[in-house]
Amino acid sequence: MKNIHKKFPGVYALNAIDFELKKGEVHALLGENGAGKSTLIKVLGGIYRADEGEIFIEGKKVEINDVHSSHAHGIAIIHQELVLVPHMTVAENIFLGREPKVAGLVNKDKMNQDAQELLNTYEMNIDAEALIKNLTIAQQQMVEIVKAISFNSKILVMDEPTSSISDKEVAFLFSTMKTLTAKGVGIIYISHKMSELEAICDRVTVLRDGMYVGTEVVEEVSKDKLIAMMVGRELANYYTRDYQITEEVILECRDIHDGKMVKGASFYLKKGEIVGFAGLVGAGRSELMKCLFGLTKDYSGSILMEGREIKISCPTQAMKIGIALVPEDRKLEGLYKIQSVRYNSTIEVLGQFIKGIFVDSHKEDEITQKYVDRMRTKTPTLDEKIGNLSGGNQQKVMIGRWLAMNPKVLILDEPTRGVDVHAKAEIYSIMNDLVKKGMSIIMISSELPEIINMSDRVYVMAYGKVKGCLDHTEVTQEQIMKLAAE
Incomplete structure (x- = not known):
């Protein structure tokens, strides 16, 4: 050519x-x-x-x-x-x-x-x-x-x-x-x-x-x-981690079953911590998170949020108690591709700028611009169709959408899939900033370097069960694969 x-x-x-x-x-x-x-x-x-x-x-x-x-x-x-x-x-x-x-x-x-x-x-x-x-x-x-x-x-x-x-x-x-x-x-x-x-x-x-x-x-x-x-330049501090974890447990799951893929999974998440979930395709990681977010109603087991047992039966309930999910397949499960960046950024927080029949367009633009700036999203205008943005910028809008509702627990399912190296570094930096401010993050990823370098602890799943938990100081690709293939 x-x-x-x-x-x-x-x-x-x-x-x-x-x-x-x-x-x-x-x-x-x-x-x-x-x-x-x-x-x-x-x-x-x-x-x-x-x-x-x-x-x-x-x-x-x-x-x-x-x-x-x-x-x-x-x-x-x-x-x-x-x-x-x-x-x-x-x-x-x-x-x-x-x-x-x-x-x-x-x-x-x-x-x-x-x-x-x-x-x-x-x-x-x-x-x-x-x-x-x-x-x-x-x-x-x-x-x-x-x-x-x-x-x-x-x-x-x-x-x-x-x-x-x-x-x-x-x-x-x-x-x-x-x-x-x-x-x-x-x-x-x-x-x-x-x-x-x-x-x-x-x-x-x-x-x-x-x-x-x-x-x-x-x-x-x-x-x-x-x-x-x-x-166009060297990327310093590609993986960013400079925060302190508390000992306070914000979320705990005990013996979760969904009747299909998840077969007795248990784990806990501390406040201000990034917990990684590793495993092979079909291990049940995404399905476990769907139970947490109310996308799977018929699950058994216990979910505790800030020490209180809760039953999550729909995403609206999950959002009310402070749980947000950025899904694995953003185009199929997350984006409204023919709608604007503004629409995609504010769809979960309509109550912040719609009162009865009145729409506060200035407030809507303010919310959108805040998270476009925070996520460093590249878009010509807020009216640009999100389908016209690059994959990395679409992912940033998706994450920004959930940050607008200020969750306590943010679940990121394959947060950097199809995203370039620069956008990855930016997403890692944003994750670091969020946990510094007290948010807790669950990250599912198939990229082992990402899991190893960004997680404080790594849970490894196989066949719907949690096979082990590895601390940041001891986790290796070999240990992850050994547990994932059990």
């Missing part, structure tokens, strides 16, 4: 970008949210048309005007947001738009057979006739990968492919990638997880503010240099 330009109203998304992918290599594309990575990929995939620039495949100049022409040139993209149809089967999703037919009718038997062979070839224990909506997020991610592979692509783009899958599935994904590159497939790999670069990538190109910064060989460049290239 040479001299690629792309403008949107008020935004120069790509400014003279050059990018090169070699046959059989894994080339990482790095940059903060909003750096231009996704826009560049959408130009390659025919979703956007570049205002200027040229694209060459195997030395020949090509015109990519739409998704079909991109596929015709051997390009397949696995987007960060899954684009599967939930009410259709795995096979129907894999072959959507190119179903095998006999006499003009879809040959379902052949489609199911071909899909199952593909799944079996890559050792994926998934039924081709299962409905997508009945699969876990991790399984859906693997279906997306099989779908992309099924095009016999020369160029495969993976946008945050490991954000929703377990370590075991990550290892399998990397093995699959090596098989593909050995066959000459070139892979463009977008990820915010620096640890993955060494494991799988050959080269890395960094973008910043829509401009090309540089390309480096992974074996020859340090993590600190890449961070500096992405943010």
